Amino acid sequence: MLEKTSAEMVLRPAAGAVFALLDGRSVLFSETRQKIYELDQVGAFIWCKLAQGASLEDVHQELGQLGIDEQAARQFTWQAMNIWIDRGLLDLDWRMSANCAFSTVLGQRRISVRAANWDLLQRLISLFCVPDDSGGQEDIAIETMVLDDQVFFRGNDASIHRCKAAALAPTIKAHITERLIRSDHWAFALHAASLAKCGMGLLLCGQPGAGKSTLALELVDAGFQYAGDDVALIGADGTICGVPFALTLKKGSWELLSRLYGDWNGVTHCRSDGAEVRYLPIPDAHNGCLSASWIIFLNRVASGPVELTSLDQLDSIKRLIEGAFAADGKLSQAGFFALKRIVAGARSFQLTYSESAKARRLLMDLCNGKA
Structure with missing residues (x-):
C-alpha cells in the first residue's frame, strides 16, 4: 500500500476544455483536439463537481447520496478521470516539498x-x-x-x-x-551495455533479450567498471557515454544476483512489456565518456561452446547500424562517420555463448590479452 501523499493536488478542467448542454445532452468540447465528447449522466455530474473545485472524496460522498455505493463511485470517477487526463481535458496540478x-x-x-x-x-x-x-x-x-x-x-x-x-x-x-x-548533444544511441577495463571501453551490443545485463553483472563481479546496461550515447567524435542506470535484471538473472550478492530481496518492478525486473545500483559506476577498445556482438544460443569470432570493420559497422537509433529515426552522415571512428579504434567480435559464466571467462581473457 502506498503512503499517503503529502503534496497538495488540484484537479481542474484543462485550458480549452469546456462543458455545454446540447438539446439536454452533456458534452465536452476540446479546443486543443477540436473534438466533442458526450458525457453520460454520472460523467457529467463528476465533471461539474470537479469544475466547482470539489475533492475526490466530496465527489464520492455525493455519488453515494445518489444511491451509488462507494466502490462503484470510485470506479466511475477514476474511469472518467483517466479518459479525461489521457485526452488532455483534465489537468492535475500539485505542489510538493523540495525536501523529498x-x-x-x-x-x-x-x-x-x-x-x-x-x-x-x-x-x-x-x-x-x-x-x-x-x-x-x-x-x-x-x-x-x-x-x-x-x-x-x-x-x-x-x-x-x-x-x-x-x-x-x-x-x-x-x-x-x-x-x-533526443538531446542535441548526442549524434545517436546504441542498444549496448558499456563497461570499462583499465580506462578502455567494452561494448556489449545486442537487442533486448540478448543477455547484456546478465553478462554485465558477471563482468562487474570480475572487476570491470560498470557504465550502463542498455543504451550507450554516441557523440559526433565517436566518444561513447554509457547511461548508468542501475543494472536491470529479469527473473532469469535473479539466481545469479543472489549468488553474487547474497539473498537479494530487491523490490520487483513491472515493465510495460510485462517483464518483472529488479534494479541493482552499482556504487562506483563510470559516468563519463569512453573510447571503445572492444565491440562484442552477443549471439546467445540454447547450447553449445562459447566462441569469439573476429569481425572486420565493414561487418562491424553494418551490425552497429542495425542497432543504432536516433531522435529523428535516421542515422545522419555525421553519425555514420562517428561509427567509422568507433570501429577503426576497436577490435570487433561476435560472441556465441549459452552460459554467462563461460562467456565471462572468455571476455576476461580477451581484455587481458590472453584470447
Whole structure:
C-alpha cells in the first residue's frame, strides 16, 4: 500500500476544455483536439463537481447520496478521470516539498526527481547508481505523486502521465532515456551495455533479450567498471557515454544476483512489456565518456561452446547500424562517420555463448590479452 501523499493536488478542467448542454445532452468540447465528447449522466455530474473545485472524496460522498455505493463511485470517477487526463481535458496540478528529492547526472545531463512522499522516492532511487547533489541547473526534472492509489508524474513539458505503482520506476527510466536520446548533444544511441577495463571501453551490443545485463553483472563481479546496461550515447567524435542506470535484471538473472550478492530481496518492478525486473545500483559506476577498445556482438544460443569470432570493420559497422537509433529515426552522415571512428579504434567480435559464466571467462581473457 502506498503512503499517503503529502503534496497538495488540484484537479481542474484543462485550458480549452469546456462543458455545454446540447438539446439536454452533456458534452465536452476540446479546443486543443477540436473534438466533442458526450458525457453520460454520472460523467457529467463528476465533471461539474470537479469544475466547482470539489475533492475526490466530496465527489464520492455525493455519488453515494445518489444511491451509488462507494466502490462503484470510485470506479466511475477514476474511469472518467483517466479518459479525461489521457485526452488532455483534465489537468492535475500539485505542489510538493523540495525536501523529498534526489538528483544525479546521466548522459552529461542533470536529472532531478521530486516525489510527494518517501515511499515514491524510494521506488525511484533504486533506478540510479550514484547521487549527485552538487547543485546546478537541472536539465530533466521529474515530479511524481500518488492520488487515491494511482501514480502520476510529469516532466519538463508539464504533460501528465499515469501508471501503476509497480510500473513507476521502469516508466520513469524510459521517459528519461528518451529525453537523453533526443538531446542535441548526442549524434545517436546504441542498444549496448558499456563497461570499462583499465580506462578502455567494452561494448556489449545486442537487442533486448540478448543477455547484456546478465553478462554485465558477471563482468562487474570480475572487476570491470560498470557504465550502463542498455543504451550507450554516441557523440559526433565517436566518444561513447554509457547511461548508468542501475543494472536491470529479469527473473532469469535473479539466481545469479543472489549468488553474487547474497539473498537479494530487491523490490520487483513491472515493465510495460510485462517483464518483472529488479534494479541493482552499482556504487562506483563510470559516468563519463569512453573510447571503445572492444565491440562484442552477443549471439546467445540454447547450447553449445562459447566462441569469439573476429569481425572486420565493414561487418562491424553494418551490425552497429542495425542497432543504432536516433531522435529523428535516421542515422545522419555525421553519425555514420562517428561509427567509422568507433570501429577503426576497436577490435570487433561476435560472441556465441549459452552460459554467462563461460562467456565471462572468455571476455576476461580477451581484455587481458590472453584470447
